[in-house]
Amino acid sequence: MLEVIDLKKYFPVEGGIIDRIIGRVKGYVKAVDGISFTVDRGETLGLIGESGCGKTTTGKVVLRLLEPTSGKIIFDGIDITRLKGEELRKLRRRMQMIFQDPFANLDPRMPVGDQIAEPLIEHGLMEEEEAKEFAYKMLGRVGLTPVEDFYERLPLNLSGGQRQRVVIARAMSLKPDFVVADEAVSMIDVSMRASIVKLLLEFKKELNQAMIFITHDISIGRLVADRIAVMYLGKIVEIGRTEDVINNPAHPYTQALLAAVPTIEEKKIKTKIEIKGEVADPKNIPPGCRFHTRCPLATEICMKEEPKMIEVEKDHFVACHHHI
């Protein structure tokens, strides 16, 4: 369904006024710095990593909500990397993003029922009457019942969990083929998370969608994803089937992320790796392996040579000179 090849997204760093006048760019934030992966129909890829590693940027670029700097994005056999105008607009329905903050998806002044109906009308899928009926059914489907109590409410008059249900109903009504869920449950009360994740996965299954599930929390990622990609400073450092990555993590960074989760059994963590310090500055990416400044296994080669992706077992890849 989706193939991403050597994708990059660099944001120019704003300099001072002189730089702006003479059009000089101070440097770049290399938010996404050459990543490749695929997501099949019916598959969930978990995209995991610390804050600032480029997860949201990846999601937005593959959906063409942000212009890629370079690389290729193939969606359902179509090269959408530079698609524009009407052609891009037509694809929008088939690719939806669910953001962490439901307010980012919703209009604060419109009744939530109408917010589900509106995109159906806009994309020419239904007439107004039919769309409203459909929205009514969708509200019930996502558990906002009795529907007559919810249809006319404004987003502000719902709880965070209820708002995220509206967002899911709105996105899934369009029957997209590909969904990016970006920290979709992070802002929701812990007690509600499981039921909302379940709802998302039900739709995914029913519509046979490809999904990217973005989370900084590897313990959620392992529950929902068929495959996991671990990102560090704009790069994928490890990717493979969820059980392989969890049971047999090959990158010290993945090991460290797992070691930080108390519920994952000790025996699965071969080496007790603790990473030092903070994520390096993405404006100033360390040479060689970009993780070397925090890696307890780092040696000289790590400071000089960027590690290539190698296959450690079937469909399980890692980029590390000292993979475990």
Ligand SMILES: Nc1ncnc2c1ncn2[C@@H]1O[C@H](COP(=O)(O)OP(=O)(O)OP(=O)(O)O)[C@@H](O)[C@H]1O
């Ligand atoms: N529009 C922008 N202009 C400049 N820099 C940006 C922009 N958007 C993101 N960045 C930078 O790109 C890097 C990656 O950001 P991104 O939001 O993709 O990370 P993330 O992995 O989603 O983090 P989080 O877990 O905090 O959501 C960060 O250093 C961020 O500051």
Ligand SMILES: [Mg+2]
């Ligand atoms: Mg993000």
